[in-house]
Amino acid sequence: MINSTKIEDLRxxxxxxxxxxxxxxxxxxxxxxxxxSTVRDDEWQRYAVSQGWAPKTATVPTFHSIKAGLAFDIFxxxxxxxxxxxxxFFDKCGAIALKMGFVWPISKSDLGHIQWxxxxxxWTNAQILRGEYPPEMPLYKIxxxxxxxxxxxxxEIPNYAKSFVxxxxxxxxxxxxxxxDADGYPADMNLTxxxxxxxxxxxxxxxxxxxxxx
Numbered sequence: 001m002i003n004s005t006k007i008e009d010l011r012x013x014x015x016x017x018x019x020x021x022x023x024x025x026x027x028x029x030x031x032x033x034x035x036x037s038t039v040r041d042d043e044w045q046r047y048a049v050s051q052g053w054a055p056k057t058a059t060v061p062t063f064h065s066i067k068a069g070l071a072f073d074i075f076x077x078x079x080x081x082x083x084x085x086x087x088x089f090f091d092k093c094g095a096i097a098l099k100m101g102f103v104w105p106i107s108k109s110d111l112g113h114i115q116w117x118x119x120x121x122x123w124t125n126a127q128i129l130r131g132e133y134p135p136e137m138p139l140y141k142i143x144x145x146x147x148x149x150x151x152x153x154x155x156e157i158p159n160y161a162k163s164f165v166x167x168x169x170x171x172x173x174x175x176x177x178x179x180x181d182a183d184g185y186p187a188d189m190n191l192t193x194x195x196x197x198x199x200x201x202x203x204x205x206x207x208x209x210x211x212x213x214x
Contacts, residue, residue: 011069034077071115
């Protein structure tokens with residue numbers, strides 16, 4: 001029965017990005033991360049189902065399978081707080097995963113699961129079971145200080161604009177490209193500070209024009 005926690009057991013491209021992900025999450029949250037699972041065999045998957053850790057229908061591993069090596073599960077490496085999300089620990093890690101190109105979340109009850117599902121994030125369990133695997137994951141390049149910061153999720157938006165951007169999302173004015181976070185907000189906004197300031201200025205001007213027409 002195999003349930004590996006070794007990063008090197010992942011597919012090499014996923015493993016390389018996993019290591020970058022762990023470092024970025026540590027920098028963002030201030031907490032070290034642990035890996036609870038990378039690849040597993042059929043026997044362990046059936047055991048996970050018997051323990052209620054996996055859905056009853058998930059008797060065969062897919063993205064976690066030894067042949068695929070496309071998924072890993074994380075936890076906060078602090079005793080007593082391994083699965084604690086009261087401070088949005090997993091949401092912050094998930095935002096980084098999305099920024100890197102990973103798929104997250106699979107479900108609200110499994111916020112520690114991260115996987116590579118291809119460039120469009122649409123690879124399915126059925127494809128994996130047929131032996132069809134997504135192309136190589138590009139190595140994530142960490143932005144240098146000179147590069148303009150881009151914000152993809154609501155949690156990444158600076159405090160000065162967070163409520164404003166949230167209101168645009170709530171009004172469906174800002175919808176992104178279709179990828180959403182655990183709360184249903186766009187996770188691929190690709191906004192810069194200049195874009196945000198332009199949107200804020202535009203809203204003020206439209207509000208003034210509306211008032212003048214009354």
